[in-house]
Amino acid sequence: MSNLEPLVSIITPCYNSADFISATINSVLEQTYTNWELIIIDDKSKDNSCEIIEEYTKQYSKISLVKLTQNGGVANARNVGLQEAKGKYIAFLDSDDLWLKEKLKKQVSYMEDRALPMTFCAYNRINEAGEVISRKIEVPNSVNYRQLLSHNVIIFSTSLTLKSVISDTKFKKLGHEDWIFWLDIFKKPFNGYGINEPLVLYRIRQGSVSSNKLKVIGFTWKILRESEKLGFFESAYHFTKYAFATVWKRLR
Template sequence: MALVSIITPSWNVERFIEETVASVLVQTFRDWELLIADDCSTDRTPAIVAEIGARDPRVKLIRMPKNGGPALARQAAIDNAEGRYLAFLDSDDLWLPTKLEHQLSFARDKRAALSYTAFRRIDEANTMAGRLIEVPAELSYDQLLKNTSIATLTALVDRQISGPVAMTNEGYDDFCLWLSILRRGHIAHGLNEDLARYRVRGSSVSSRPVRSAKWVWNIYRNVEHLPLLKSAWCFGHWSARAWLKRRQF
């Protein structure tokens, strides 16, 4: 049974999936399984994953019965996960080789239900874009409501500490998950070390700030059920931080 289960939804990423998987295969920490839940891709994505899995059985393909979006694909991977720890890696992003080793050591030292790391952005051609995106040392539930610091590809959840892990089928389902963990009273811990590469594509959520803002507002009001004034207060802080982060690109 693997100690770390890596959760990866995929859909039509034949250009990037092999490189993403390769960044897992070279991890200095080896006790992992990679669960790739393919959301009915129409390109060669599932075939590429299956070919890699035939060579390394730690790479496991899960085929979704119908296209339902990343939240449902992530949940399918979580439902099949064996590991105590859940790490999240989207299908076009990359990890540096020591990501799991360093973050696991950090998470154990902090006894962190949820931890996250610094990262850098890259474009579709793997060109570095912008400076290191640094992270705060700690985030509580109330602080995370106003913050954009936990990037999906940097998150690590210790299920023995966090309690149940379930995705919410909303835009920014990852943000919903982090909030659900911290709402229980946990503190998220940040490792300010450059360990990941977040790929920005023309079709990515980060390229659509208006849609992103609508999703966050919906989470405040309809998922977290915050009062209107608190929602507005948190949204103002979140918007300012999101703007500053985009300027770093």
């Protein structure tokens, strides 16, 4: 990587995250990679998230807050963040997840040295108290569109993507909007590349969609059939692989 570090735009949607947002912001401030901008989009929180964030914006010019006037959901908030982003790279960081200090440095270096379009990394799960509740969740060396149909291995907070690759791709207001976003991008087509080192702490919160297995099952089938327009048998094939991978991951 050259001495001139490319700008990374970090997009963080926030809704009622007062309990976690300080730790999330601090994990960005502690990055060994320094050329970044953090764009936080508050989706009209009902708690004091904005007040907490504003204390950071007063101290750090690299942190900005966009306050939405009405709640539009995480897909809309991320789309607003993409419009604001100025960086060569786009990183997504959810308002309750944490980055380890070397996260950006290692990913940017890896991508710059190899001219890669996007990377993602391994991670550990944590609970609401910040306690690690899993072993390292490993990721494959690479993934393409067909493989993503069977299993979304890309946790959003682990990703780093060239803005030019994302281009005008937008988030859709559907369940599993993160998975649909990756599928839309990977149709271009290209591969994403995994870094099998845990650089992110992914928080599991009670009542979240990702923790509601019945909702996840319904969203998965709907995406395969309606969003990706696959036939019944092909959908069943990918759905079975997705279910198996999900159960296996939960058991680890």
